[in-house]
Amino acid sequence: MTLLEVFKIILLILLIVCAIGVNLTKRLLPAIIIFMAYSTIMAVVWALLESPDLAVTEAAVGAGITSILFFLTLRRLGREALIDPADEQEENPEADSAQEGDS
């Protein structure tokens, strides 16, 4: 087993970790950042798989444009969409009123 293969296995494990991690985050912003990391790792895996065309495209499209679109959507939805209802109950009422005042 060469060093490159070990590196590839680590990357593949990281891919699975990222894919599961999206579901475990409470807020949407970390989920999207994890998805961005997922796309970047995918680009490296494709460079290792000898398809540089795909690596260039995935690095520009997956990690760049798709994540930017997700971020912009979150900003358009406004602040209250970023907080999950389950998360909202845990916060104290002062923080809630402060957030309402901001938005």
Added chain:
Amino acid sequence: MRDRLRAWYNEELSGMEEFLNTEERPDATRVERKSAVRRWQEQLLANPEMQREIQIRQKRYHTLYRVVAVFSCILFIAVMLYVIAHFPRFGFENPRADVVARRYLDEGLKETGAVNIVAAMILDYRAFDTLGESFVLFTALVCATILLRMGTRDKEGTMCPVNTFNTSLDNILNGVGFFLIPCILVFGVYIVLNGHLSPGGGFSGGTILGSALIILSAACGFKTTDRIFTYKRLNILSFAALGFYSLSKGFVFFVGANGMHNPIPKGIPGAILSGGLILPLNIAVGLVVACTMYGFYSLFERGRIGHA
């Protein structure tokens, strides 16, 4: 339990008939009758036993949904792992599946003149597929325009301001953009123009150009990009690129189908002006992709492209 529910249900059903009979008058309109039925429904829903029954059913549905979903996921993984276990081993050649690939690798350089076989494949052998995909991009831009521009005007017809945060005042963004944007633009143009010689091509280069435009509009504000990219110009550019693609590829298909001599020279492999139609088609695809990416950004950022 079930018998009790059924009896209760029959009782309620007769109750509904009674309800309708008492409510119904010969001159009652359709709307009145409907509202009577709705009032009856509300009465039924107010019954605590009924509410409990609805809750039980919802809970049962959710449990069933979860069980079926987990089961289908596990079944999918099991079946696919079984299939993979019978695949040819990873990293070895599969002679039965490689007939097409062999043909592309053997004859690709001679037939298309492009050194990058992937570019030769997507822009020469499978050019019709790529044309359809460019149209998918354009259609997606049109759909996003329709969806995001609706409702951004108020009654007088003026544009409502979408909550935008002015990033053009940020010194760091401005400074970094001043150095980065020319580099990214040059890199994007290089990738588009060298699509037939090196990895890359219209799709990746177009995306890089689009991200350069996005950084430009984020760093220097939309005033800068609005001077170049109005809604009309963006549409004309996309339309010209798609039209050029369709016409040139249609010409090649026509010539090839009728057995005539193809007048487009192949060039010397490895030179920048080679590969027949691949270089102009790469440029066309790059333009469409760059326009689409910038259009998506502008639409999601402020709900419009250009001034319109």
Added chain:
Amino acid sequence: MLSTLLHNYQEAVAIVLFAIGFATLLFQRNLIRKLIGMNNMDAGLFLFLTSLGYIDGRKAPILEGTKTVTDAYINPVPSGLVLTGIVVSVSVTAVMLALTVRLYKRYHTLDMDEIYAMTLKEREERF
């Protein structure tokens, strides 16, 4: 059989990624998380296709010199297919996000179940 499965670990990982994306699509009620799950499914599928074209010890299909040696390059067909797939997936994602924005503007929630309940109520009120 098991040794082949161990050797084909990359395809197995691709399948697991696809299944995780599918599970995200089924279990998450938030629309944006559902979209991320859909993108995960896309990536898993692309990884699966690319793995099928890879051949050990060979290079990317960019010919060196004018003479061609077929046994020196990997299979270019999956690369071309996946290249088109990636760009289509980003346009699909953009349209879906635009639809999400419209849904949020109308119902002020991203929860799929709540949106469904509200549409049912709306349909009732229309009669």
